[in-house]
Amino acid sequence: MDEIPTVQTTETSLEIIRVLKTLGGATLSRVSRELEVSKSTARTHLQTLRKHEYVVMDDDGAFRLSLEFFDTGERVRSRIPIYEPAIPIVDELAEKTNEKAQIMVLENTSGYYIYRMKGRQGVSTRAGRQAELHCTSAGKAILAFTDRDRVREILNEHGLPERTDRTITDREAFIDTLNQIRERGFAVNDEERLRGLRAVGAPILDEDDTVLGAISLSGPTTHLRGDRFREELPELVIQSADVIHIRTEYS
Incomplete structure (x- = not known):
């Protein structure tokens, strides 16, 4: 099967979501290490996800997935x-x-x-x-x-x-x-x-x-x-x- 072309920046954002899902939350440094990307790259993606309310940041600085995923999942499941x-x-x-x-x-x-x-x-x-x-x-x-x-x-x-x-x-x-x-x-x-x-x-x-x-x-x-x-x-x-x-x- 031919490889389907993908957008690398989207791939990175989805990998961040996967990491946060697996770990239950992670600091910027941990996300950077897990994805083997620079902190600036990880920060840009995390802030974009925060802007659109798919990620929230705890008081201790750790990022985690937001309840937006719960709402999305409920809508998907109900269909x-x-x-x-x-x-x-x-x-x-x-x-x-x-x-x-x-x-x-x-x-x-x-x-x-x-x-x-x-x-x-x-x-x-x-x-x-x-x-x-x-x-x-x-x-x-x-x-x-x-x-x-x-x-x-x-x-x-x-x-x-x-x-x-x-x-x-x-x-x-x-x-x-x-x-x-x-x-x-x-x-x-x-x-x-x-x-x-x-x-x-x-x-x-x-x-x-x-x-x-x-x-x-x-x-x-x-x-x-x-x-x-x-x-x-x-x-x-x-x-x-x-x-x-x-x-x-x-x-």
Whole structure:
């Protein structure tokens, strides 16, 4: 694929945003070091971002991302077709199972959790809103119903990095797994991303069987085991995905 031409100054500003996002905030000197640019260059970009209210400066002189990104993110999320129809379904699923329920969508080549709700016994994890597809149940459910050319593109970009000794890292085996998921209608994550954590996910499809996203339930192996993990929860997740499909189509 030919390289797409870009604007270097814009690239620098976006790299600054990435640094501030990763670090949670940084001084001018830290930004300069992280990007390997002069302090004057870093200062110019930071002041431009401040002027447009995308960056704020704390009393101690550290720069951080502003709430403008929160507002922008909320506007972007609200335009995702399944977002609003999914909220009450995710809440109900989390309450019914006492586990953590979430919705994932695919954008470009990455998965993003756009809504989560934790039940009474649900566990918190360090996973951010962006998530790997190959080792999550929601991600695998999405890929199973995604065009194979796009799946190859995603695998070519991200590969199948090993997160635990249970992660599927062989491409042929992974494609076989996607075929099985497509046949049975749900995916599982059996400690493939984190040891001690399991999940069950199902795709949310439109009338043409185009995948819109996925809903999943996750919890510790002590909660998700036996028939509950293999039968009861998959049935609930599939039912929830079907309800979101209907609400999305007729909302």
